[in-house]
Amino acid sequence: MKRRTLVGGVAAAAAAAAPGAAAPRRIGMSDVDRLQGRFAEIIASDHRHGGQLNIERRAATLADEALNLQNAGSATQRVRSNLYASAAAFRSSAMWAAIDGRRYEDAKAHMREAQALAEMSGDQAIKFRIWSHTGTMYRHLGRPADAFAANNVARNLHITRRDPLFASLGLARQAAIHGAAHDRTGTHRAFEQAQDAMLRADPGEYRPVWMLAFYGQAELDSLALSACLALGDYPTAEFHAHRCLSTLRPHMVRSRAITTTRLAHAQLSQGAADAATATAMKVPADAATQHARVARMLQEFGAALRATAPGSPTVQTWTEHTAIWRASA
Template sequence: MNSIGSPDSSIPPEVWEEAEMRDALVAREVSAVYRLLRRHGVSQRQIAAMTGQSQSEVSEILKGRQVMAYDVLVRIAGGLGVPRGYMGLAYDDVTAVRVAGSKEVTEPEEEDESMKRRQFLAHAAAVTVGANVLGIAEPGSWVAHAAQTPAPHRIGMTDVRQIEAATKALRALDYRYGGGACRDAVVAQLSWGRQMLGSTASDQVKQKLHIALADLHSLAGWTSHDIGLHDAARTHFGKALELAKEGGNEQLVANVLYRMGRVYIHTKAPDEALKMLQLGQIAAQESGSELAVAVICANQAWAYAMMGHKDMAMQLVGRTRDEWQRAQGKEVEDWVRFFGETDVYGMIGTVHTVLAQGEHPEHTKFAIPALTRCIDLYGEEMTRSKTFGLSLLATNHLLDGDVDHGAKLGRTAIDLASDLKSVRAKDRMEPLQIEAAKRRNSSDARDLAEIIAKFRGPNTLTG
């Protein structure tokens, strides 16, 4: 009989069910997976033979080298016999191709955008006020249809925790490297996880599964938005709303609506954003979470500032501070925990910047200290947010007449943004490009405008 350490043996399925192994697989920590296999007597040579890697590659991974490439992860899973869903991978090569090339990743041009927005708003309103829309056959033409994959017949809380852990790990990649670094993996995880809705499970597991999948759909929507796939974002946010409502989690409903509002803010549709955020406020207040309300108020302030309504924007900034302060020391859920002191400063600085770019240039004196504090608090794990903050701060210094310092900050922002896989990072440079182009009599400003134009690509403003 072959032992696990013999050259022609396979790895017993129960190895993949061990708690420590499942955690490593969910996080895609291949080095940890290989170390655990070594404990089971699997040699480096056997791992190399199974995965098609050289022994030196296996040795480097055992020493901590990360494996990020999707095709390499698929090859490792296939060679070792890991159930692909345990790593958030598409079920097979055919499914992987279908997921990567599915209809949701394109932006159809034949339908009027305003019609899609109205349809989504109607759907969001129905979900928010309690309509049972989960499983509707034809929820609207804003929905695209992704490929489906097989799933276990029966699931337990371990399977739900796997989805939660994968979502957390993928969200960290999004924050640090941009949506383009992880969106395919998010969609692949969904192609596995969505099918668990048809699996047998206890009522408690089912409820937790709805919430976990809602959060994963929300991440899919956010990463889609970050790379400019707004139809796909709308699809995922719509599904996230349904699942969050079915799971009875109003804080998550509010979070999804806030994120959809941000899509409209980014696409310069503040009136549409306010409609989403007003629905989000209903859910946030229903949840009883002051922090969820603070998130909504901050983004409403941004939308009002875009519309030139200074008084409303300032009123909502004040309420943001008040609600955030009241939330301190209270237990909050993951989807609102992100909104800490750094984000409060960032949102305040953003609102004042928008007003300063409009008819209230004096607001630079409020924007600059808030953004400076925000940037000082951001770590490397929040590279994209830090990039946005630097761009806004540079814009304020240009508006304030400090062109040399503004140009220096702008170049730093571009350097950080260049490493991101994010269309949004390019779009958010537009205000800085506009202000730099207005000051072409300064060589620093002129150079900055040209650098941004090159970074953002053809057909962008050059002055």
């Protein structure tokens, strides 16, 4: 029996060494780099379109592709950790697209998968992204207690102590949650701390592509705008909207549409129906009809406009303009 086992082992070794035998594939950092390039494409699509189902599905497919590489060959522990981090990053983008598209049950499913993958990767930055997005999801769902709890997980990661920019983002989103909870004092304090942390951040420090692509003064003002609208502080909301729009980078098309819509709300709430309508009409047709959050905010704007100025020429102008949007969709 031992002889047969030995012979079988020698034969198997010989077959493996024979010319033309397929060697096990070696998975390396070049595979990770390729995935990172695809991740950058997902980020770019999100900033241009936001919330689209095709972005969510593409990100989820790429997450599976990253996971499949784990079983496609041999790899070092460093490579395997990076593959898990890549899978978590893609899954977090699928989660964000679902949040942005108001598909919250799908977002929760992506969240659970992303959190598990992030734990296996050990990557602090992607853990921060996932928990911070979770806080945002619960804020949109009107669950501030859960939003605070999730955002605090992100804020308590050691990356926020190492990098003030991560600390700033965590504080800015905390302030937005305070706004949704109608806590004026907490909102102002958190935004002051977020601004201070941003000013302390080293612009030359390495950060992941998703952070570099969106977080800066414009996003801080966008979150302040959201909080001030929730608090009913419309003049301050308008101030932050204008400052956000003046510093938004060209690729942030989705963010510009959201900010423009919020600015219209702030203006209308101050009684400036004509100015508000002119602002709302600047939102591109594709965002107005295809981005779930923008479309809903514009519907709410139209209802508020009709309640504020029923039967006025401004309402008629808005009605005609939205008909053009629908026709072009």
